[in-house]
Amino acid sequence: MCRIVFMGTPDFAVPSLQKLVDKGYEIPLVVSQPDKPRGRSKQLVMPEVKALAVACGLAVYQPQTLRSEEAVQRIAGCQPDYLVVAAYGKILPKAVLDIPKKACINVHGSLLPQYRGAAPIQWAVLNGDTVTGVTTMLMGEGLDTGDMLLKKQVRIAENETAAELFDRLADLGADLLLETLEQFDAIIPQQQDEALATYAPMIDRSLCAIDWNASAQVIHNKVRGLAGWPVAQTVLNGKNVKIHAGLLAGTSEQAPGTVIENRKKLVIACGEGSAFEITSLQLEGKKRMPADAFLLGHPLAIGERLG
Numbered sequence: 095m096c097r098i099v100f101m102g103t104p105d106f107a108v109p110s111l112q113k114l115v116d117k118g119y120e121i122p123l124v125v126s127q128p129d130k131p132r133g134r135s136k137q138l139v140m141p142e143v144k145a146l147a148v149a150c151g152l153a154v155y156q157p158q159t160l161r162s163e164e165a166v167q168r169i170a171g172c173q174p175d176y177l178v179v180a181a182y183g184k185i186l187p188k189a190v191l192d193i194p195k196k197a198c199i200n201v202h203g204s205l206l207p208q209y210r211g212a213a214p215i216q217w218a219v220l221n222g223d224t225v226t227g228v229t230t231m232l233m234g235e236g237l238d239t240g241d242m243l244l245k246k247q248v249r250i251a252e253n254e255t256a257a258e259l260f261d262r263l264a265d266l267g268a269d270l271l272l273e274t275l276e277q278f279d280a281i282i283p284q285q286q287d288e289a290l291a292t293y294a295p296m297i298d299r300s301l302c303a304i305d306w307n308a309s310a311q312v313i314h315n316k317v318r319g320l321a322g323w324p325v326a327q328t329v330l331n332g333k334n335v336k337i338h339a340g341l342l343a344g345t346s347e348q349a350p351g352t353v354i355e356n357r358k359k360l361v362i363a364c365g366e367g368s369a370f371e372i373t374s375l376q377l378e379g380k381k382r383m384p385a386d387a388f389l390l391g392h393p394l395a396i397g398e399r400l401g
Contacts, residue, residue, distance in 0.1 A: 095120055096175035096275075099194070103127040105142040106260060107180035109268035110201055114178070115150050117272060122172040127183050128156045161187050169193055178271065179233060188235055198233035199274060201267040203260075205229060205245055207291040210238035215263055217294040219256040220301075220319030222311065225249055226259070228267040230274040232283055241283035244274050253341065255321035302327045306351035306401045310342050310368035325376075328400045335400075336376040343371040351401040353394050360385040362400060 097120045100111050114121060124147035129138040140148070147154045157165040166189045169177070177194045179186070180201040191198050204214035206229040218226040227247040234240040246266055250259060274281065297320070304313055304326050317326045317340050325336045328351075348354050348363035355361035360372045376382040377392065 096196070097122060097173060098176045098178050099123045099125065099169055099172050099174040100143075100147075100178050100180075101125040101182040101186075102143040102180040103141045103183045104181050106203065106264045106267070107143050107182075107201075108146050109264045110178065110180045110271050111143060111146055111150075113268040113272055115152075119275075121152055122174070123155055123169065124152050125155050125157070125169065125182070128158060160184060160190050166190060166193070176275070177233075178275075180267065180271070185235070185237060186233060191233055191235065196278070199243065199271070199278075200231050200233045200238070200240065201271050202229045202231060202238055203263045203267065204294070205247060206231060206238060206242055207286040207288070209292055209294040211294040212296040214294040215260050216256045216297050216319050219250065219254070219259060220315055222315045223250055226263070228263050228270050230267075230270050239286060241285050243281050243283055244270055244277075246270050253318070255318045255339070257322035297324065299324045304328045304337065304401065305365075306362065307365040308350075309366040310364040310370040313364055313370050314340060314342055330377070330394075330400055334378045336382070337372055337374075338376060338382055339372075339374040341371045341373060343369040345369060348397075349399075351399045353396055353398045353400070356389060356394050356396055358386045358389070360389060360394070 095118055098114060100114065100121055102111060103126050124143065126141045126144045129140045131137060132139045144154050155168055169190060170193045174194045175196045177198040205227040209217055225247060227245055229245045230243040232240040248266065302320060302324050304316060317337050320326045321338060325338060328335050328337060343361045345367050346354050346363035346369040347367060350363055350365045352363040354363050354369060362370050362372060364370050372385050374382060374384055375388055
């Protein structure tokens with residue numbers, strides 16, 4: 095069985111590492127980003143990949159940079175046949191890419207060359223795509239620019255959130271990784287078409303504000319795409335409200351942002367004559383709750399405006 099140095103950080107990479115362990119691959123080292131402070135306490139928390147590696151009794155290395163001689167020597171000293179990378183979080187320098195005897199293989203959460211970059215899954219949902227998938231690829235010095243090995247495609251359900259799709263693609267990517275390793279010598283790498291390349295930058299809070307003048311479909315995509323973090327938001331009576339979930343709700347002739355249904359269901363008029371039902375929301379300083387429970391404690395009048 096070949097030797098693999100695994101490089102990954104967040105939960106997307108966990109199924110890939112777990113399945114390599116389950117298959118009996120020799121993993122002399124797991125490389126992950128350093129522990130980071132989280133929450134109000136700013137307590138240091140280990141990345142999900144490190145937590146799994148520790149539980150499996152694997153050696154873990156968390157360099158601040160891969161561009162140091164120490165980092166290169168630590169990885170090279172493992173004499174890996176492959177470097178396997180899944181959402182590590184940094185571009186690998188050439189000195190690291192040159193280490194493995196056979197190849198550096200990356201598991202990426204899109205159908206390359208679409209959505210190169212940090213947030214391919216969220217942007218697929220934000221853009222309203224109905225199809226996405228995972229790609230294994232040979233790693234180069236650019237950002238997700240290497241030759242493609244294998245792909246698997248899936249459909250995105252109408253109400254599926256980025257968080258739900260994230261979990262599905264993480265599992266799918268792990269399966270595709272095993273398939274890639276097993277078939278590696280027979281796979282003919284395919285060059286990416288640069289004319290079709292798109293970029294998926296990091297998600298941040300600047301995307302959160304809902305514009306009710308947009309169509310309900312666009313708003314639905316935003317709510318699904320930002321579910322979990324950082325969460326779509328609107329304003330009600332001067333207070334921020336997080337919109338965690340919702341549904342398309344037909345048509346409306348009312349002004350965008352207007353409450354058009356307020357009994358058990360909270361339905362808001364949107365642009366282009368459409369409507370959106372808010373099913374889960376969270377008022378500033380309060381807990382998340384279903385819309386019907388929210389309306390019992392915070393009744394909204396027909397005609398009241400959000401945003």
